[in-house]
Amino acid sequence: MDYDLERFPLLSYVLHQLDSDHYAPPSMAVQQTLAPSFPFLSDPQIMSSLTQSIPTTTITQALSVLTSLGSRPDPSAVSSARSKIAQILEKDSLSPEEAAKESEMYAGVVRLEEVHDNYEKPLKDLEEELSRVYAMSVESLLRSREEVNEKVVAVLKAAESGEVLEKIDLSGQELKLLPQDFWKIVGLVSLNLSCNNLTFIPDAISKLKKLEELDVSSNSLESLPDSIGLLLNLRILNVTANNLTTLPESIAHCRLLVELDASYNNLTSLPVNIGYGLQNLERLSIHLNKLRYFPPSISEMRSLKYLDVHMNEIHGIPNSIGRLTKLEFLNLSSNFNNLMSVPDAITDLTNLRELDLSNNQIQAIPDSFYRLRKLEKLNLDQNPLEIPSQEVAKQGAEAVREFMRKRWVEIMAMEEQRMGVEAERHGDGTGWVLWGTSMVTNLVSGVTQTIGFGGGSGGDGGDKKPKESYFYHQI
CATH class of the missing domain: 3.80.10.10 (Ribonuclease Inhibitor)
Incomplete structure (x- = not known):
């Protein structure tokens, strides 16, 4: 399977224009991402400048090696391999030779990643160079066509x-x-x-x-x-x-x-x-x-x-x-x-x-x-x-505001009355203790929910008690 050039969209596009028999066109998705950034790609003068910038021998060699290497190792596999190697080298019970032998399998994954990086570097450099050549060519084109706005020229x-x-x-x-x-x-x-x-x-x-x-x-x-x-x-x-x-x-x-x-x-x-x-x-x-x-x-x-x-x-x-x-x-x-x-x-x-x-x-x-x-x-x-x-x-x-203030007073009065009835029922002041405990609980709960995203499902605070925000404010 040929190397997938779509990691370098501009290079992929230019190579196809240069030699359509050997290089497949980039996918429509890639072409759609190119269009906004490089609107003059279809211009023959611009494309000529870009194709002339391609060092064909270097690119052919790099792509040949990358194709033979196959797919890049999974990034998580590379990370895991590096971690395993580090763990093996930290073992005091292993000699350098034993450590090298034990880490050999993991080292292979890391080396494969490094080889990919080495051969992809010229492709990455060329992608950047093509972008620079494009910008210079467009500027030259616009000047030659006298399309540069007079105010810009001034x-x-x-x-x-x-x-x-x-x-x-x-x-x-x-x-x-x-x-x-x-x-x-x-x-x-x-x-x-x-x-x-x-x-x-x-x-x-x-x-x-x-x-x-x-x-x-x-x-x-x-x-x-x-x-x-x-x-x-x-x-x-x-x-x-x-x-x-x-x-x-x-x-x-x-x-x-x-x-x-x-x-x-x-x-x-x-x-x-x-x-x-x-x-x-x-x-x-x-x-x-x-x-x-x-x-x-x-x-x-x-x-x-x-x-x-x-x-x-x-x-x-x-x-x-x-x-x-x-x-x-x-x-x-x-x-x-x-x-x-x-x-x-x-x-x-x-x-x-x-x-x-x-x-x-x-x-x-x-x-x-x-x-x-x-x-x-x-x-x-x-x-x-x-x-x-x-x-x-x-x-x-x-x-x-006035309606909600009165409503608040009514809520508080009803709660106080309920706790008073509870106190009379127990006859030992327990109800008033419960009232005070309820106040403290609401206060702490209010602080906790105001700090973060607590409250209701979906983070909208829907199940927060009516009094919590007030008690938080009183702190």
Whole structure:
């Protein structure tokens, strides 16, 4: 069986163009991943430059050896073999010869992995070289066709003359890509590339070390480069209205980020560690996506003041949302049939001024809701509300807060009365002891559930006792 070249998609494509009799075309899936990053591959001039870059002898030899070697060992098998060798060498009871003999079988697996690495290295290097040749060829092609935008040319000329450029606005120029020299303008602080036809952002953007504001909204981006995590001074990032399905994990390295707008995309999840890195983030707009859950780390965004998650598919809100104590604006509306409850911990957001829970399936809000004393705007429309009633909900935040306060007082009074009856029944004060014990139990339980994702099934805090959030607050 021939060696599978699809680990090197660009090389696979170019080799097929060079010699279709000996090299099969890459699969449709691979070709679809190539198209956004290399939109000019079909151009004869570009392909000619790429095929001329192929060292055929070197490639033929490497592929011949890799084919004869067969499949790579399973990564877990290699890891296990390395571990076994280490264990054998640590045995004091074995002589060096005995240890070598005992580890010989495992060493074979490791050696096979290393041989694969050695012969795949020229393929990997060539893949990178082809990418570089492609970028240079496209730039040359566009210049020769005079397709480079006049504003881009003016920017490049200004940079070449030594002018210090800190702010560039190329929005609405119908740009499909930018020349390689553009990414050498290392003094850039603000870059606006919105409303163009960009399908990818090259890794070279990492050269813009001073960049603080980046707007690539309203393009055709399907991904962001991992190198975006090297923009350590980035404060504002706008990627709204693209075709993104994920954000790179490396975005968590942009620790100075205060605003992130990734709305109007196709995001199905957020990076797992996003909250651990973006602890200075103040505004997060992720509405009109396909998000189902929040990553646990979102509770680490302690500077967050604005969170808009409307028009997603959110199934549950973690109890740990209560840690976002600086939050002033929260929009969880229009998650429709997916969002059925909100946890008690939401009432720990005591700085909240605006809350939109409309167009969901919420039947009751937490009994401790009256604690949101700064809440000015509340929207509970289009929910099957029972607590409070629809009539009360329509009267606004103050009316809902007052209703829930009275309800809380009634709950406490009924509980106290029940415990009093219990005390009289025992006649020895046991009931009051039980009352006090109940208070302590609720307090401890409240602290425990507020710390993590405890509460209800699916992390929505649905089975949390009504009083828990209140007692946690009293600590």
